Amino acid sequence: MHINIFKRKELKENNSKPLILVTNDDGIHAPGLKALTELARKLGDVVVVAPDEGRSGMSHAITIKYPLRLNKIKDEENLAIYSCSGHPADCVKLAVNQLLDRKPDLLISGINHGSNSSISVVYSGTMAAAIEGGLHGIPSIGFSITDFSSRPDFSASCFFGEQIIMNTLSDGLPEGVCLNVNFPKLPQKDIKGIRICRQAKGLWIEEFDKRVDPHRREYFWLTGYFDNYEPDNEDTDEWALKHNYISVVPVRVDFSDTKAMAKLRSLYAKNGI
Amino acid sequence: MHINIFKRKELKENNSKPLILVTNDDGIHAPGLKALTELARKLGDVVVVAPDEGRSGMSHAITIKYPLRLNKIKDEENLAIYSCSGHPADCVKLAVNQLLDRKPDLLISGINHGSNSSISVVYSGTMAAAIEGGLHGIPSIGFSITDFSSRPDFSASCFFGEQIIMNTLSDGLPEGVCLNVNFPKLPQKDIKGIRICRQAKGLWIEEFDKRVDPHRREYFWLTGYFDNYEPDNEDTDEWALKHNYISVVPVRVDFSDTKAMAKLRSLYAKNGI
Numbered sequence: 381m382h383i384n385i386f387k388r389k390e391l392k393e394n395n396s397k398p399l400i401l402v403t404n405d406d407g408i409h410a411p412g413l414k415a416l417t418e419l420a421r422k423l424g425d426v427v428v429v430a431p432d433e434g435r436s437g438m439s440h441a442i443t444i445k446y447p448l449r450l451n452k453i454k455d456e457e458n459l460a461i462y463s464c465s466g467h468p469a470d471c472v473k474l475a476v477n478q479l480l481d482r483k484p485d486l487l488i489s490g491i492n493h494g495s496n497s498s499i500s501v502v503y504s505g506t507m508a509a510a511i512e513g514g515l516h517g518i519p520s521i522g523f524s525i526t527d528f529s530s531r532p533d534f535s536a537s538c539f540f541g542e543q544i545i546m547n548t549l550s551d552g553l554p555e556g557v558c559l560n561v562n563f564p565k566l567p568q569k570d571i572k573g574i575r576i577c578r579q580a581k582g583l584w585i586e587e588f589d590k591r592v593d594p595h596r597r598e599y600f601w602l603t604g605y606f607d608n609y610e611p612d613n614e615d616t617d618e619w620a621l622k623h624n625y626i627s628v629v630p631v632r633v634d635f636s637d638t639k640a641m642a643k644l645r646s647l648y649a650k651n652g653i
Numbered sequence: 654m655h656i657n658i659f660k661r662k663e664l665k666e667n668n669s670k671p672l673i674l675v676t677n678d679d680g681i682h683a684p685g686l687k688a689l690t691e692l693a694r695k696l697g698d699v700v701v702v703a704p705d706e707g708r709s710g711m712s713h714a715i716t717i718k719y720p721l722r723l724n725k726i727k728d729e730e731n732l733a734i735y736s737c738s739g740h741p742a743d744c745v746k747l748a749v750n751q752l753l754d755r756k757p758d759l760l761i762s763g764i765n766h767g768s769n770s771s772i773s774v775v776y777s778g779t780m781a782a783a784i785e786g787g788l789h790g791i792p793s794i795g796f797s798i799t800d801f802s803s804r805p806d807f808s809a810s811c812f813f814g815e816q817i818i819m820n821t822l823s824d825g826l827p828e829g830v831c832l833n834v835n836f837p838k839l840p841q842k843d844i845k846g847i848r849i850c851r852q853a854k855g856l857w858i859e860e861f862d863k864r865v866d867p868h869r870r871e872y873f874w875l876t877g878y879f880d881n882y883e884p885d886n887e888d889t890d891e892w893a894l895k896h897n898y899i900s901v902v903p904v905r906v907d908f909s910d911t912k913a914m915a916k917l918r919s920l921y922a923k924n925g926i
Contacts, residue, residue, distance in 0.1 A: 436717055437715040437716070437717045439712040439714045439742075441740075442776050442875060444875060447864070447872035447873055448872065449870070450871070467714075469712075469776075473861075477859045477860070477861055499906070502784070503742075515772065554912070574926060578909035581907075586746050588721075588746075588747065590751070598723070599721065599722055600723070602743070629914075630914055632908060634854075635904040636851035636852045636902055636903065637830050640826075641903055645849045651824075
């Protein structure tokens with residue numbers, strides 16, 4: 381794995397306002413997107429491209445079978461807003477390839493209503509958008525709050541989020557890395573600070589809710605609870621959130637397990653395949 | 654990262670037939686699923702749970718907003734086939750949690766029409782199903798062939814796939830690891846062998862095809878080409894496929910970048926956040 385030195389952005393040299401791309405997976409009408417857009421406007425020129433409806437749990441899905449639509453909702457000075465018929469990763473791809481005339485200085489996704497810590501990063505559309513931004517070489521951050529309600533209080537998230545954004549704008553991120561930031565559902569005074577973490581090992585335990593429809597056919601609702609395999613490990617995001625810290629996990633999408641490669645090589649050699 | 658020793662399955666001790674769960678993302682009618690099901694039937698008792706239509710590019714999407722349906726298509730001795738209204742990861746969750754009375758000895762996903770090497774693993778529903786199986790502690794393999802046609806020749810894939818499956822059934826996989834197997838589009842005699850690889854660094858370069866519908870509204874088709882950042886590196890899956898080998902990448906879904914954690918910690922400490 382290559383990790384380059386932290387890159388200072390050109391914006392520091394030429395003193396222009398940074399271009400910030402904002403997206404999410406809860407859709408164009410989500411209060412979390414509004415909060416993040418308002419925060420972004422304090423810091424730069426903003427383009428919002430977000431799904432036209434909620435796309436929670438859509439992971440890194442891309443739209444292949446259907447064409448995509450963009451709908452311009454607002455075009456003010458320093459703020460343009462588009463809704464998109466696709467998933468969060470589609471929004472990023474369309475923004476970068478069709479809408480913007482230069483690479484954004486920053487991509488921020490969220491603020492997601494509900495946490496995306498531990499293994500939830502795999503299912504999260506919020507984080508897929510940030511990962512897609514990172515793949516395109518844009519310093520990218522996914523923000524989530526451990527509050528699934530429709531109207532969370534984002535004031536503490538925006539206070540600390542601004543610090544994380546300012547730091548990322550000034551110092552960049554290692555090449556190929558984006559950030560998974562989760563805020564605890566707490567007022568600002570009760571948040572103990574920011575912790576750099578790794579993704580906790582854990583699993584969603586499914587408990588499908590089996591029902592029968594009016595036509596006597598079975599259907600299933602996905603439900604379940606999260607099982608943290610390592611609740612006592614202080615370097616994990618789950619531990620940080622449980623202990624009133626903001627968790628920041630640097631995320632890289634290289635799925636290759638190099639230790640397993642060595643094991644498999646010797647096993648396959650032994651078995652002659 | 655913990656990697657346990659390779660586990661021998663109970664099936665070796667009690668000599669019963671292994672239970673094999675088969676799925677894919679091209680849908681219940683795909684020839685690749687049929688080829689993999691026929692291969693699985695040679696080796697054990699088979700349950701197929703596959704999406705009711707093609708779900709390519711759906712990544713690790715799960716269905717939250719809508720209920721899921723299962724439709725029993727076949728229930729013969731040693732073979733049950735269900736279609737599912739959800740995505741590949743939904744199929745695995747429903748099979749494991751609702752349909753099966755014990756944990757499968759193996760999950761196989763595919764054979765996908767089209768490769769899932771390098772960064773395509775992020776977008777792939779085929780690999781999401783294998784990853785979901787791995788998260789549930791099932792030795793899991795995603796198979797793909799570098800042939801996007803509707804009727805690929807799967808004979809060589811099945812010949813070598815059987816070796817990989819037999820090896821996985823007898824020796825298991827490291828805990829938390831699944832396999833991403835890609836077959837080159839070649840007759841058996843021209844395939845040079847199997848290589849254990851890492852995921853090549855690369856990116857899909859998008860070139861949206863912008864069109865105008867009969868109502869004069871714009872729409873966009875996602876298209877593009879793959880840019881391999883390291884074509885000369887012989888330990889990558891892209892190199893293996895290009896040089897007529899089958900690529901096997903051990904995949905782990907821990908996105909945390911530990912080197913970046915250390916860098917960020919010192920940076921945040923310096924900046925006082």
